Amino acid sequence: MKLVWSPEIASKAYIDTVKSSEVFKQSGVAELIAAMAGGWNAKMIVETWSHGGVVTTSAGLAIAASHTCGRHVCIVPDERSKLAYIKAMHDAGVTSPEVIVGEAEDAAATLLEVDFLVVDCRRRDFGKVLMFAKISQRGAVLVRKNVNQRSVSGFKWHGVLHRGTRVVRTVYLPVGKGLDIAHIGSSGGVASSRKGPSRWIRHIDEKSGEEHLIRG
Template identity: 45%
Template sequence: MKLVWCPETAVKAYVDAVKALAERGLEERSVAELVSAMAGGWKAQLVVEAWARDAGAATGVGLRAAVEHVRGRHVCVVPDEQWAAEYVGAMRRAGSSVEAESVAVGEAEGAMRELEGVDLMVVDCRRRDAKTVLREARPGARGMVVVCKWAGNQRGGAAGVFRAGTRVVRATYLPIEGGVEVFHVGVGKGPSLGDGRAPWIRHVDHYRNEEHVFRRW
């Protein structure tokens, strides 16, 4: 099995996200609209959001708009109860209720271990444990799409932190809202980025307006 793109559902999810975000006047809308379309287009059944403190509710609102179309599940992962309270508060201020089962509280290793079969994951790279979250992600039977927000702060890219044996078949960088890296994790046997070669990884530091190139061995 593999993830199959459905443009009709992607459009519906995108339009609903645009409307919801506009009504609430939320910031960081570009990424929120993007991940909403992805969740809808891939018909993601389990969507995991690794939320960063003070990140706001835009991404959560966008993802919730998407999962309603595909009858999926949106779960936010936070490290402790204080973060959980802040996330729930941000969502409620944005007019979106949050059920207890929609928030996974705990260290990244334990929290991600309980979430088997991830179809889409959105990670805010401003989290100190972002690399651990990525490494502990467990893709679904169809593979997984990973979106790294604020990836411009990550020197060397996020691809190198996935757990050993993870098959990254596609990767792209989008210069929006602090930098966004998107990875497509495949299933089964086949080539992976970096197999048999040492690829060059491009990194843009938006704070210093510099571009760096790294070679991953």
Template identity: 50%
Template sequence: MKLVWCPETATKAYLDAVKALSEVEHEAESDVAELVSGMAGGWRAQLVVEAWARDSGVATGIGLRAAVKHARGRHVCVVPDEPSAAEYADAVRRAGATTEEAVLVGEAEETMPELEGVDLVVVDCRRRDAGRVLRAARPGARGMVVVCKGSAAVGSRRSVGAAAVLEAGKRVVRSTYLPIGSGVEVLHVGVEKGPSLGGGGGRARWIKHVDHYTKEEHVFRRRRC
């Protein structure tokens, strides 16, 4: 099985997110929230996981919650600890929204394995455990879309991208960077056999990376050891 894109549901999810966000108090990065909402709808995601970071607002969660209704799916927010959970609930209240989705509290290695069959995972890379969240995510039978907000922070300031920190065995078939908000990296993790942008496949691969802080372009040749 493969993820199949549906433009109609993508449009509906996007418009619902725009409407939902217009009805709450001002939220930062609403453009990113509208983008990921359209993705969730377009891929008809059944299980959407949001790895939330403190001080990041709840625009993304509001947008995703509006989107999953089109696929009759669910949105789960994972936070690393109880203070984060309390701050998230407070941010939801301040935005004038309601907490309807499930919230899981715990380290990435504890929460992510509970969520089998993830279709879309949105990771705020301001989380110190962003890399561990990515490695612990368990794709569904159709594959998984990974969205990294503030993607330059995955792993380190000089990171070569989210594909480099994914767990061995995950096959990245597409990767792109979008200059939206604080930066958004999107990966498509496939389920079939074949080479991966993350370094698998046995042959040397060229990887182009733009440092989102200095705007310098770097080209790496990656070999399988």
């Protein structure tokens, strides 16, 4: 088994997140990430959050999880962040996911078969989450958000992932404050083997008007 792209679910997750973004009075990253999580039919969605952050991406992931019937988990560093996160999600009218409090490596190690993971690069421990996350055998999509484009060239996915992990492709998108995305191949498969033609997500940044395409 491996990740299989579903354009129908991607569209539903994208549209519903666009509607929810009207509450936040902003759009961009949340819709794109929701479309990817929905399109890949993610069953185990994990993200990181800390006090002071926004929950637009979290709302998008929650919406995607509702369409894929997946499990959505948020890792926070302390009880203060947990309470703030739950309140922010409630104020946004979105059901809060499971929230795990603790050190990044300990929390990530308890979660199995992760197939969609979003980490915030403003947290110093984001690398530990990637390192200790137990990726699904069918593959996964890993997303680093709030990435400065200058730091992309200095970051190596293989440097933080388990040895033997197959990074099929990576892409940097200048959406929001920057997204660095890696597609992890299924265990034991061949990176180039796939059924059907490639599909693309078309995304237009509301602020800049720039159009971005990401291959599924």
